[in-house]
Amino acid sequence: MKMSRFRLSALAVAAAAALTLSACSGDGGGTASPTATVPSAETPAEGGELTILVAGAMSTWDPGSSTGSFPGVQWDRLYAVYGALLTVNTDGVVEPGLAESLTTEDGGDTWTLTLREGLTFTDGEALDAQAVKDNWDRFADPANNLGALRVASTFATTVVDETTLEIASNETNPVLDIQIADSIAFIASPASFPPAGTPLTEPIGAGPFTLEQWDPAVGETFAKNPDYWDEGKPYLDTLTFQLVADPAQRVTSVVQGDAQIMNGYPFQWIADADNPSVGVFPVASGGIRHFVFNTTSDLFSDVRARQAVQLAVNPTELVQTLTQDPAAEGSTALFPDTSPYYDAELALPEQNVEDAQALVDEITGEGTDFTIDLLIAGVPELVRAGELFQLTLQELEGVTVNLTQIPIPEWRAAAYDKDDFDVTFYPGVFDLNSPQVGFGNLFGVGGLDNFANFDDADMTSAISEAREATTDEDRIAALQKVQEVYVDQVPIMVFGIDYRSFLHGADVVGLQSMGRGALYTDRIGYEAE
Amino acid sequence: MKSTMRAIGSRLLYGIPVLIIVTLGAAALMDLMPGSPGQAILGDAATQEQVDAINAQLGYDQPFMVRYLEWAGNALRGDFGTTLFTQEPVTDVVMRRLVVTAQIALMALLFALIVAVPFAMLAALRSGKLLDRTLNFITSALLSIPSFVNVVIVSLIFVVWLKWFPATGWVPPSESLADNLRYAFLPALALSIYEGAFFYRVIRSDLTGTLREDYILVARAKGLPRSYILARHAMRPSLTSLVTVMGLALGRLLGGAVIVEFFFSVPGLGAEAVNAVSIKDMPVIQAIVTICVVAYVLIFIVVDLAYAWIDPRVSVR
Numbered sequence: 001m002k003m004s005r006f007r008l009s010a011l012a013v014a015a016a017a018a019l020t021l022s023a024c025s026g027d028g029g030g031t032a033s034p035t036a037t038v039p040s041a042e043t044p045a046e047g048g049e050l051t052i053l054v055a056g057a058m059s060t061w062d063p064g065s066s067t068g069s070f071p072g073v074q075w076d077r078l079y080a081v082y083g084a085l086l087t088v089n090t091d092g093v094v095e096p097g098l099a100e101s102l103t104t105e106d107g108g109d110t111w112t113l114t115l116r117e118g119l120t121f122t123d124g125e126a127l128d129a130q131a132v133k134d135n136w137d138r139f140a141d142p143a144n145n146l147g148a149l150r151v152a153s154t155f156a157t158t159v160v161d162e163t164t165l166e167i168a169s170n171e172t173n174p175v176l177d178i179q180i181a182d183s184i185a186f187i188a189s190p191a192s193f194p195p196a197g198t199p200l201t202e203p204i205g206a207g208p209f210t211l212e213q214w215d216p217a218v219g220e221t222f223a224k225n226p227d228y229w230d231e232g233k234p235y236l237d238t239l240t241f242q243l244v245a246d247p248a249q250r251v252t253s254v255v256q257g258d259a260q261i262m263n264g265y266p267f268q269w270i271a272d273a274d275n276p277s278v279g280v281f282p283v284a285s286g287g288i289r290h291f292v293f294n295t296t297s298d299l300f301s302d303v304r305a306r307q308a309v310q311l312a313v314n315p316t317e318l319v320q321t322l323t324q325d326p327a328a329e330g331s332t333a334l335f336p337d338t339s340p341y342y343d344a345e346l347a348l349p350e351q352n353v354e355d356a357q358a359l360v361d362e363i364t365g366e367g368t369d370f371t372i373d374l375l376i377a378g379v380p381e382l383v384r385a386g387e388l389f390q391l392t393l394q395e396l397e398g399v400t401v402n403l404t405q406i407p408i409p410e411w412r413a414a415a416y417d418k419d420d421f422d423v424t425f426y427p428g429v430f431d432l433n434s435p436q437v438g439f440g441n442l443f444g445v446g447g448l449d450n451f452a453n454f455d456d457a458d459m460t461s462a463i464s465e466a467r468e469a470t471t472d473e474d475r476i477a478a479l480q481k482v483q484e485v486y487v488d489q490v491p492i493m494v495f496g497i498d499y500r501s502f503l504h505g506a507d508v509v510g511l512q513s514m515g516r517g518a519l520y521t522d523r524i525g526y527e528a529e
Numbered sequence: 530m531k532s533t534m535r536a537i538g539s540r541l542l543y544g545i546p547v548l549i550i551v552t553l554g555a556a557a558l559m560d561l562m563p564g565s566p567g568q569a570i571l572g573d574a575a576t577q578e579q580v581d582a583i584n585a586q587l588g589y590d591q592p593f594m595v596r597y598l599e600w601a602g603n604a605l606r607g608d609f610g611t612t613l614f615t616q617e618p619v620t621d622v623v624m625r626r627l628v629v630t631a632q633i634a635l636m637a638l639l640f641a642l643i644v645a646v647p648f649a650m651l652a653a654l655r656s657g658k659l660l661d662r663t664l665n666f667i668t669s670a671l672l673s674i675p676s677f678v679n680v681v682i683v684s685l686i687f688v689v690w691l692k693w694f695p696a697t698g699w700v701p702p703s704e705s706l707a708d709n710l711r712y713a714f715l716p717a718l719a720l721s722i723y724e725g726a727f728f729y730r731v732i733r734s735d736l737t738g739t740l741r742e743d744y745i746l747v748a749r750a751k752g753l754p755r756s757y758i759l760a761r762h763a764m765r766p767s768l769t770s771l772v773t774v775m776g777l778a779l780g781r782l783l784g785g786a787v788i789v790e791f792f793f794s795v796p797g798l799g800a801e802a803v804n805a806v807s808i809k810d811m812p813v814i815q816a817i818v819t820i821c822v823v824a825y826v827l828i829f830i831v832v833d834l835a836y837a838w839i840d841p842r843v844s845v846r
Contacts, residue, residue, distance in 0.1 A: 053697075057804060057808075059614045059808055060614060142576075143579070145571045145576075145579055197567075197570065197579060197583045197586070199570060199613075199614050199615075199616065201614070201615055215796065216614065216615060216804060217626070217800050217801050217804045218699070218796045242697070242794065243794060244698075244794045245791055245792075245794065246697075246791070246792055246794075249697050249793070249794065252684070252688055252689060252697075253696040253697050253698070256688065256692060256695065258695040258696060258697065258698060259697075259698075407807055409808075410807070
């Protein structure tokens with residue numbers, strides 16, 4: 001019962017988000033004008049100290065090191081110290097921040113970034129167009145080896161005046177605003193740049209907080225930046241991110257009141273769902289749970305092998321095992337049924353073990369070894385899912401599954417940089433609040449989340465059409481093509497739709513999240529008495 | 530006094546080869562680990578040229594022995610280099626962690642002794658009786674419970690059910706001694722369970738043997754109270770084994786409290802070691818290994834000296 005109520009509320013929020021998305025998507029995604037922030041349920045009182053529990057340590061404060069606005073990794077903490085030029089909200093709409101706007105008049109060939117007047121870094125230097133250019137030029141320099149290179153190298157910039165930067169895209173890019181907001185939104189004081197190859201350890205930004213203490217084995221403490229551009233914010237005097245590696249201990253700490261916020265999924269705190277001392281804040285934009293085939297591996301470069309695995313797996317069993325929620329239902333479509341892009345026909349075929357075995361026999365009959373190297377990030381829910389996958393596939397004659405667990409901080413390097421797998425489970429949900437950008441990352445050549453190494457001309461063309469679409473009809477048609485290629489080529493297998501959530505103290509208010517779930521830490525605080 | 534100093538000096542000399550072998554091993558292990566400091570800093574997507582440049586900048590392009598000797602020379606001066614990511618002096622980081630771990634280890638030893646000694650005395654006095662058999666059964670069970678189960682049980686009872694202690698975190702004593710003890714209590718308790726059961730068995734066994742000695746029978750024949758005999762005549766000769774296992778336990782707790790520190794998010798040496806290994810912070814790993822070896826050598830010098838104090842017949846050479 002508890003779980004059902006969670007799911008209902010999450011679905012309700014998702015439905016609202018989908019409707020909003022539908023309503024907002026007509027502008028073509030090419031303009032980010034000052035948009036009203038979704039109002040917080042309650043304006044927090046000023047002051048107070050708040051602790052957010054996270055699982056992973058910060059190894060660098062480089063503004064070019066972020067990998068997207070996910071909660072619990074670097075983004076929240078980088079946002080605390082740098083703020084953001086722009087952010088993408090859960091509706092996929094770009095919101096202003098340090099920048100008032102980022103607009104294009106020609107469909108994405110050139111863009112104009114307009115900064116707020118009088119911005120300063122906490123070292124007193126001006127955060128002006130030149131500072132933004134210096135940061136982006138540094139990101140684009142391969143010598144610095146930053147993740148931001150991928151977006152920052154796609155355009156050139158010219159300083160027009162103190163608050164205006166002209167951006168000339170190398171190729172027409174109607175979604176550059178979303179890419180900037182989700183990848184290179186953090187700007188550091190150029191005076192704090194370290195030499196190439198040296199970690200940035202003393203961050204100086206213009207964000208809501210300043211870094212007071214940093215201990216990689218403990219966490220970070222931030223103090224309020226009294227000169228933050230958004231008057232009245234942040235509400236908190238002190239913000240702490242504390243490392244607690246064990247998820248159950250994180251839940252206990254929030255329930256006991258020793259910490260105030262943690263991110264996760266509702267199945268992690270089922271036992272405390274009705275506890276009056278805590279509340280749950282679901283991130284409105286849901287995402288897909290999926291596993292990935294390495295389409296360049298010897299075995300899975302053959303689409304029949306991918307189809308065989310897909311046919312052998314029962315998505316409902318998989319999602320129920322992962323979430324430990326017996327009411328959870330599997331889904332193999334790329335969108336939830338509340339989305340305007342959802343099409344019931346564009347889901348993968350249902351489980352059919354006989355057909356799966358026939359495909360395996362066909363492949364092994366050609367002399368190919370059907371041994372699957374399954375790579376799992378070592379968190380309990382993924383291990384459960386991985387073990388079920390292993391058991392299920394090994395039911396098929398001729399199939400062997402070797403399961404390898406690695407610590408979650410090492411997963412991305414192993415899966416993305418080294419391609420050290422045949423199949424791997426994506427940890428968490430993959431958010432599609434901006435599908436025209438999200439699919440570029442997931443399926444596009446060189447995409448930041450293209451763990452499958454998928455390289456398909458039809459998919460590339462469909463993604464381009466989705467990005468360049470200026471009407472709802474065009475975007476829906478293009479995203480339909482994306483889904484058709486997905487069903488035809490099976491580079492990944494979606495097995496469920498899920499929603500990130502935050503467990504928080506009952507007296508914490510002002511929680512608002514960005515598109516992929518990271519919190520606007522400047523808007524959080526305690527309930528006014 | 531002179532002989533004691535000579536004994537300390539000779540033991541320190543014995544410790545040198547151990548230190549050299551272990552630190553050489555640690556340095557070699559780092560070479561055997563996949564990746565390099567440059568790779569760790571720049572990530573797996575970096576080009577080989579970029580990685581080589583950082584390795585050269587940090588001196589990791591030098592031959593193994595050259596690097597080791599340079600490291601050893603610096604380490605002798607207390608300089609273990611800087612951490613790869615935070616660029617802090619490794620000595621500062623490791624000493625900060627060592628203080629935390631040492632506090633928890635000493636508290637765990639204290640808890641273990643407080644429980645083990647009285648129960649061992651009771652059991653020795655009633656050797657073979659129901660109480661003795663019951664305590665033997667309980668301690669056998671406690672010794673067989675691994676630490677990753679201990680931490681969960683302790684947390685369940687004291688955090689979830691009783692709500693007496695915080696689940697995770699740490700407050701340094703300089704900020705608040707009361708809060709520091711609140712946060713340190715559960716990790717120390719979890720660590721003390723195994724040690725307490727182990728101490729109990731050692732003390733009980735030694736005491737049982739001592740209580741059968743002739744001089745104890747004489748004391749009993751003289752009509753001295755049993756508690757007096759136990760405290761004044763039996764306890765001291767039974768302490769030698771306890772001191773040895775306490776030394777071993779302290780060394781083990783300093784270097785091996787990884788699971789407990791991880792579970793309770795205590796920023797000790799174990800948590801730092803895990804963090805350093807996961808991000809391949811090699812200077813930190815080397816420093817922790819060295820500190821642990823030095824700690825073991827020092828602990829056993831103290832243990833040897835304690836033997837002579839407990840039993841004056843034992844001479845320290």
